[in-house]
Amino acid sequence: MEKAHDVLIRNLGEHTALAQEDVAEIRGLTFVQREFAPNEDFIRQGDEPEHSALVVSGMIARYRLLDSGRRQYLAFHLSGDLPDSQGLFIDQMDHGLCALGPASVAFIPHRELFIAFRRRPTFALSVWRETLLDAAIFREAITNNSARPMHARMAHLFCELFYRARAAQLVRGNRCRLPLSLAQLGETLGMAIATVNRTLADLRRSGTMDMHDGELIVMKWRELQRLGGFSPTYLHLKRQSPPHA
Amino acid sequence: MEKAHDVLIRNLGEHTALAQEDVAEIRGLTFVQREFAPNEDFIRQGDEPEHSALVVSGMIARYRLLDSGRRQYLAFHLSGDLPDSQGLFIDQMDHGLCALGPASVAFIPHRELFIAFRRRPTFALSVWRETLLDAAIFREAITNNSARPMHARMAHLFCELFYRARAAQLVRGNRCRLPLSLAQLGETLGMAIATVNRTLADLRRSGTMDMHDGELIVMKWRELQRLGGFSPTYLHLKRQSPPHA
DNA sequence: CGGTGGGTTGAATGTATTCAATTCACGTGG
DNA sequence: CCACGTGAATTGAATACATTCAACCCACCG
Numbered sequence: 001m002e003k004a005h006d007v008l009i010r011n012l013g014e015h016t017a018l019a020q021e022d023v024a025e026i027r028g029l030t031f032v033q034r035e036f037a038p039n040e041d042f043i044r045q046g047d048e049p050e051h052s053a054l055v056v057s058g059m060i061a062r063y064r065l066l067d068s069g070r071r072q073y074l075a076f077h078l079s080g081d082l083p084d085s086q087g088l089f090i091d092q093m094d095h096g097l098c099a100l101g102p103a104s105v106a107f108i109p110h111r112e113l114f115i116a117f118r119r120r121p122t123f124a125l126s127v128w129r130e131t132l133l134d135a136a137i138f139r140e141a142i143t144n145n146s147a148r149p150m151h152a153r154m155a156h157l158f159c160e161l162f163y164r165a166r167a168a169q170l171v172r173g174n175r176c177r178l179p180l181s182l183a184q185l186g187e188t189l190g191m192a193i194a195t196v197n198r199t200l201a202d203l204r205r206s207g208t209m210d211m212h213d214g215e216l217i218v219m220k221w222r223e224l225q226r227l228g229g230f231s232p233t234y235l236h237l238k239r240q241s242p243p244h245a
Numbered sequence: 246m247e248k249a250h251d252v253l254i255r256n257l258g259e260h261t262a263l264a265q266e267d268v269a270e271i272r273g274l275t276f277v278q279r280e281f282a283p284n285e286d287f288i289r290q291g292d293e294p295e296h297s298a299l300v301v302s303g304m305i306a307r308y309r310l311l312d313s314g315r316r317q318y319l320a321f322h323l324s325g326d327l328p329d330s331q332g333l334f335i336d337q338m339d340h341g342l343c344a345l346g347p348a349s350v351a352f353i354p355h356r357e358l359f360i361a362f363r364r365r366p367t368f369a370l371s372v373w374r375e376t377l378l379d380a381a382i383f384r385e386a387i388t389n390n391s392a393r394p395m396h397a398r399m400a401h402l403f404c405e406l407f408y409r410a411r412a413a414q415l416v417r418g419n420r421c422r423l424p425l426s427l428a429q430l431g432e433t434l435g436m437a438i439a440t441v442n443r444t445l446a447d448l449r450r451s452g453t454m455d456m457h458d459g460e461l462i463v464m465k466w467r468e469l470q471r472l473g474g475f476s477p478t479y480l481h482l483k484r485q486s487p488p489h490a
Numbered sequence: 491c492g493g494t495g496g497g498t499t500g501a502a503t504g505t506a507t508t509c510a511a512t513t514c515a516c517g518t519g520g
Numbered sequence: 521c522c523a524c525g526t527g528a529a530t531t532g533a534a535t536a537c538a539t540t541c542a543a544c545c546c547a548c549c550g
Contacts (some may be wrong), residue, residue, distance in 0.1 A: 015334075064388045065368050067474055072392040086381070089260075089374040094381055101462040121363060128373050129334040136331070136339055137375065138383035139319050143309045144393040146435030147317040155496080182529065190391030192507050197530060229312055234339040292534080427497065437539050442498060 004031040004106035011080025012143035031106035036099035046172030058103025101179030178216035249276040249351035256325025261371035276351035283342035303348025318433040346424030400473030423461035
């Protein structure tokens with residue numbers, strides 16, 4: 001099992017050249033790791049965060065609760081991500097975080113992070129960069145849910161998650177974990193559950209992908225990418241190669 | 246007419262307590278100001294940014310262009326905003342920026358900003374915070390365009406823009422500039438232009454607001470807020486008072 | 491005076507939603 | 521061991537709603 005420090009160093013290193021001193025600084029951080037059950041919340045809308053979370057393994061979701069009771073998923077996070085670096089400077093959380101499947105998350109006090117930032121400004125910049133990459137994903141979600149027709153919308157989401165899973169080395173063969181129910185997919189993409197089902201059925205029928213038992217399987221990457229109008233530039237990953245031919 | 250430094254200091258000061266040294270550092274920055282005509286682009290999708298932009302006056306939009314030719318507006322920026330701080334660490338812009346009405350924008354090289362960040366870490370943190378506030382607005386846009394019915398969606402957008410305009414002291418009486426055509430409103434909210442028109446007509450008929458000649462007028466703030474399910478917490482502004490009773 | 495870009499409206503169309511019913515896998519308790 | 525309840529996925533039919541398309545108005549400008 002990987003340690004919190006390792007996944008963080010690997011993930012930051014994906015976007016930033018970390019100096020030896022930065023790596024040492026990170027290794028000195030005191031993470032407290034906790035395990036979460038599927039659908040367990042660990043930061044709630046309205047909380048005043050004092051700790052930052054780091055996804056060590058599993059999958060984490062951000063979501064927003066409306067007065068109407070409707071839930072909107074905003075983003076998903078994989079191993080190495082800092083899902084609430086978004087909360088670093090924020091008085092009160094405007095969204096919640098929960099585990100999707102079983103997940104393990106490491107926590108660190110904001111205070112300690114800020115001390116490390118001060119000592120190693122390049123470390124701070126690398127975390128800042130992470131938050132901007134998150135923001136790029138948010139922007140793409142606006143576009144996806146507002147401007148793309150249902151089939152493309154769903155295909156695009158699968159492309160993004162598969163591509164990111166691959167970058168995080170979570171793809172084995174042509175499949176990766178994706179513990180999302182149809183209802184959750186609907187609350188992500190802004191469609192009713194029946195529509196989710198029918199749209200997914202169409203995608204399956206196209207032979208490009210399949211999803212069952214909490215797993216996503218991509219049979220024809222290029223074709224799925226075409227269906228979703230997916231172009232990975234907005235993810236700003238160094239390694240830009242496609243998941244497979 | 247306000248100078249670039251002043252609007253930046255005012256805006257950062259809205260969220261962060263800036264030290265005298267930070268203010269001095271900002272005053273030392275060399276901005277180059279330029280005027281833009283309505284709908285003029287100044288950063289294009291695909292550009293490799295080397296300068297950061299600061300909105301001095303007028304209104305700026307981010308947008309994303311799809312292969313289909315469709316345009317999706319992502320966010321709007323007012324005086325004092327740093328619309329492409331999002332591009333600070335990014336190799337290639339995944340979205341463009343354009344003026345909505347006539348606007349004046351000040352530019353500064355990334356290189357110079359980074360030097361200032363290094364000298365005044367609190368200045369860097371205050372800009373970082375700005376980028377996180379942007380991200381919070383992105384998240385709300387996901388929610389808005391995915392989870393709210395058309396009327397609420399439009400009302401919510403007007404609430405946000407009015408609230409922010411007020412925070413930037415751009416509201417006189419019960420009105421502020423909003424140089425958006427119906428087509429642009431549609432490309433923001435993900436609705437067809439006819440729907441925009443009918444929805445807007447309904448809002449007008451409700452007597453809560455009006456919009457014409459590039460101006461937004463809010464007659465019944467509370468009622469409009471209710472229609473849009475708008476709660477300003479996600480804007481994380483210090484001054485939380487409602488625009489008017 | 492004719493063209494252009496908004497804005498507005500009605501009617502037809504298409505598509506997602508809602509609602510209800512069914513199946514299946516799973517776990518619990520009789 | 522079986523009956524039952526639960527949660528998720530699936531499907532059909534009716535409904536509601538946004539979109540498309542077309543026409544028209546208006547202000548503005550060359």
